[in-house]
Amino acid sequence: MDPTIDQIIFLIVSILTLGAGFVVVTNRNLLYSALAMMASFLGVAAIYVLLDAGFLAAAQLLVYIGAISILVIFAIMMTRRLMQSTETSFNAQWGMGIFTALVVFGLFVAVIGNFWPLAPAAGQPLASGTAVPDGMLQDSIAALGRAFVSVDAFVIPFELASVMLLAAMVGAILVAWPKAEDEV
Amino acid sequence: MSFGILEFLKSLIDLTVFDYMRGVWGDQRFVEPVLDLIGALVVSTFCLLIVIFLIWLERKVIARMQDRIGPNRVGGKFGLLQTVADVLKLLSKEMITPAAADWWPYNLAPLLIVIASLLMWAVLPFAPGVLGVDLNIGLFYVLAVSSISVVSLLLAGWGSNNKYALLGAYRSIAQLVSYEVPMILSLLVPILLASSMSTIDIINAQTVPFILVVPISALIFFISALAETGRTPFDLLEADSEIVAGFHIEYGGMKFGMFFLAEFIGTLFMSGLFATVYLGGYRLFGLEEFVTGGGWALGRLLGLVVFFIKMFAVYFVFIWVRGTLPRFRIDQMLNFNWKFLVPLTLALVLMVAVVEKLPFMASLGDVSRAGVHLFANLLLGLVTLEILRRFARKQRMAQEEKLAARAAVNSGSEPGNLAPEAVAAH
Structure with a gap:
């Protein structure tokens, strides 16, 4: 069977994402690991694009690459002497790590395979190209926005998350607030 | 065919x-x-x-x-x-990588920053039907892609292995990350008015150009665009006199040229975005849809010309600011952002959202709705100026009191009843 262009792109992107992920855990220079992690995030964003989830892809780019990776790199730069030393890439927990990763992978396969079977059984044609109705895809941003604020959808988790972020922000300001005796 | x-x-x-x-x-x-x-x-x-x-x-x-x-x-x-x-x-010129530099970050940074500034153009409409792709997350895509440039600045500063470069990179990131906040918030206002993030929908919604509807949002966007592109008065990224060109100090030849290139592409893009979001893009009273009897869509060409005129008018203002204003200090720049721009923009977004949903707004036409928004905006502007005036006055009074007290101490014997001339003499 001829692969479609989407499939070819998916293959390339997956290989890049997984390769970058492999570099993250095996490289002995922490900064390079962080860069590879960014590349891996970028790959995930590309997969979102392939799945027609543009908003999710842009959010991934803005939040994970633009903010979280920067934070990680700052943390690395300010706490380690990077240019001089390299880290060992294994610690005492590597066995446990592999075990956990395999369990999570198994769970994913089991859950997706049983509850949302996208791939048809052997020899069957693919019924629908996408997991959601086409109408929803056209209007996905508006639907997402409405779901966030409508009472019968996700308004409570959404508001809870924003309250949590606000609390974190207030906490950060409180921590950074100058003490009375520090005043100049 | x-x-x-x-x-x-x-x-x-x-x-x-x-x-x-x-x-x-x-x-x-x-x-x-x-x-x-x-x-x-x-x-x-x-x-x-x-x-x-x-x-x-x-x-x-x-x-x-x-x-x-x-x-x-x-x-x-x-x-x-x-x-x-x-x-x-x-x-x-020769392509040089300094011996002590970290090869990958050092050479990746100039590439990434140009890629990021080119990617943004995908959603900018040049003329009716002439744009890369009409994403339904248009403006959000621009913001997401522009965040890649932060990464490349960090890479450049770190990869150069030079303390001035790293200092410059820290400054740049502080600036870019801070000014991203008012930029995103001020873009929320046109998004609210057009109820869409797609650049095409935003242009279509501008029967009255948004700069006449929400001028404060346009002003805030322009200021944060100045900062995001690192141009005067926010050019402390490269402040030649303090940190000797900042993060790109170790770059030479075309690698330096790439940073320069990205800055100019970014500035032109911001002008184009301003023209699209606030000046109505390629719109010129419906003339851009004009098609001649022979099937020549000359309106498109006209739209292209109109868009370019608007874009370069905004770009001229960028140059104008650069030619006339001095540079901020880093603390002034961050204070200005966090203590003035962000609260003002939050208030603006809240106000526009409330005004848009006022009960009588639904029955009004486009132009009168624009008028109501404009009135609310000017009101907010006046209130802001009044608050600023009072604050500045309070600060000035405190300063004068301090000076007077110091003058009294210096003159010695009679601190209580100094003649005004004596204060003036000090």
């Missing part, structure tokens, strides 16, 4: 060449990817080439503002080929 050279030329002129090629090639698998590739190539090449003109324009305009002549030797009286010569010089 078969290929005809005359029809092809005609479709080139009225900017429908892609539709024409689709008709010629028919329904084949390779058509869309190939057309996408050609489009990306055309837009990128345009961006890279126009920078040559932009640099010349900038030097010339600033020179005139400062009562100088500017480039005037290479390429005739107006020095038109000066930048071409500069580019050739940059290109012919």
Whole structure:
């Protein structure tokens, strides 16, 4: 069977994402690991694009690459002497790590395979190209926005998350607030 | 449909060449990817080439503002080929990687920053139907992609292995990350008004250009665009006199040129975005949809011209600001952002959202709704100015009191009843 262009792109992107992920855990220079992690995030964003989830892809780019990776790199730069030393890439927990990763992978396969079977059984044609109705895809941003604020959808988790972020922000300001005796 | 050279030329002129090629090639698998590739190539090449003109324009305009002549030797009286010569010089220089630099980050940074600034052009509409792709997350896409440039600044500063470069990079990131906040918030206002993030929908919603509807949002966007592109008065990224050019101090030749290139492409893009979001993009009283009897979509060409005029008008303001304003201090810059711009923008977003949903707004036409918004905006502007005035007054009084007290102590014997002349003398 001829692969479609989407499939070819998916293959390339997956290989890049997984390769970058492999570099993250095996490289002995922490900064390079962080860069590879960014590349891996970028790959995930590309997969979102392939799945027609543009908003999710842009959010991934803005939040994970633009903010979280920067934070990680700052943390690395300010706490380690990077240019001089390299880290060992294994610690005492590597066995446990592999075990956990395999369990999570198994769970994913089991859950997706049983509850949302996208791939048809052997020899069957693919019924629908996408997991959601086409109408929803056209209007996905508006639907997402409405779901966030409508009472019968996700308004409570959404508001809870924003309250949590606000609390974190207030906490950060409180921590950074100058003490009375520090005043100049 | 078969290929005809005359029809092809005609479709080139009225900017429908892609539709024409689709008709010629028919329904084949390779058509869309190939057309996408050609489009990306055309837009990128345009961006890279126009920078040559932009640099010349900038030097010339600033020179005139400062009562100088500017480039005037290479390429005739107006020095038109000066930048071409500069580019050739940059290109012919040796590509150097400093011995102590970290190879990957050092060389990746200039590439990434140019890629990021080129990617943003994908959603900018040049004329009706002439744009890379009409994403339903248009503006959000721009913001997401522009966040890549932060990464490349960090890479450049770190990879250079130079303390000034790292300091410069920290400064740049503080600036870019801070000013991203008012930029996103101020773009929320046109998004609210158009109830869409797509650039096309935002243009279509502008019966009255948004700069006349929400001028404060436009002003905040312009200020944060100045900061995001690192131009005067926010050019402490490269503050030559303090941190000797900042994060790109260790770069030379075309690698340095890439940072320069990205700055100019980014500035032009921000001008284009401002024109699209606040000035109505390619719109000119409906003339942009004009089609002649012979099927020539001349309106498209007109739209293109209109868009370019608007874009370069905004770009001229960028140059104007650069030619006239001095540089901020880093603490002033961050205070201005967090203590003034962000609260003001939050108030603005809240106010616009409430005004838009007022009960009588639904029954009004586009123009009167715009009027209500404009009134609310001006009100907010007045309140802001009044708060600023009171704050400045309080600060001035405190300062004067302090000075008076010091003068009293210095003059010795009678601190209580000093003559006003004595205070003035100190």
